[in-house]
Amino acid sequence: MSQEWNIRSRGHVCSFCQKPLVDRAPVVSALKESADGYERFDCHPECWKTADRDWEPFSQWDGVYFAPVKEEKKEPLKKEDAGEILRQLITLDDPAMKNVVYVLAVMHERSKILGERDAKEQPDHTIIRVYEHRKTGESFIVLDPRLRLENLSSVQQEVLALLSGTKTLGEVSSAEESQSDAEQAAPPETETTA
Numbered sequence: 280m281s282q283e284w285n286i287r288s289r290g291h292v293c294s295f296c297q298k299p300l301v302d303r304a305p306v307v308s309a310l311k312e313s314a315d316g317y318e319r320f321d322c323h324p325e326c327w328k329t330a331d332r333d334w335e336p337f338s339q340w341d342g343v344y345f346a347p348v349k350e351e352k353k354e355p356l357k358k359e360d361a362g363e364i365l366r367q368l369i370t371l372d373d374p375a376m377k378n379v380v381y382v383l384a385v386m387h388e389r390s391k392i393l394g395e396r397d398a399k400e401q402p403d404h405t406i407i408r409v410y411e412h413r414k415t416g417e418s419f420i421v422l423d424p425r426l427r428l429e430n431l432s433s434v435q436q437e438v439l440a441l442l443s444g445t446k447t448l449g450e451v452s453s454a455e456e457s458q459s460d461a462e463q464a465a466p467p468e469t470e471t472t473a
């Protein structure tokens with residue numbers, strides 16, 4: 280499961296015709312499952328319709344392409360780019376952090392940093408959710424572990440500690456690890472808590 284956590288940046292040329300995507304024009308984005316995660320496609324809507332494809336997308340959504348904005352030189356780099364901790368966490372790929380990753384993604388979605396693009400239920404009833412960063416267009420593939428409601432507030436506290444810098448990733452990871460050991464005996468819950 281863990282190798283399915285993934286980040287994919289948005290392309291700037293069409294994946295099929297290789298011509299540039301047009302600023303503020305519609306774009307079709309898709310994820311294709313591959314051996315080492317997901318391959319992302321971004322393309323002109325016409326190309327998506329007409330291109331020869333011998334595969335079905337894992338996920339597909341319509342969006343609007345925005346050309347990258349050149350950073351203003353005078354503005355100092357923000358200490359905390361929105362989504363940066365999530366990016367680090369996904370890259371870290373630590374199974375003990377799966378609840379933290381998910382809660383952080385949901386918080387970013389609520390504050391409009393991310394938009395949810397797709398959700399796929401897995402045979403074990405977890406859900407793979409595809410989020411897109413509204414500013415950079417990156418896709419974040421996040422496992423929704425179907426958190427139990429009684430565990431939600433402790434995870435939220437860990438996330439807030441991370442965001443405020445009072446805890447490091449390592450500290451949160453070991454706290455989550457001992458938490459998940461304690462949960463091993465708990466019976467599964469079918470209701471979603473999102």
Ligand SMILES: [Zn+2]
Nearest residue numbers: 293296323326
């Ligand atoms: Zn094209």
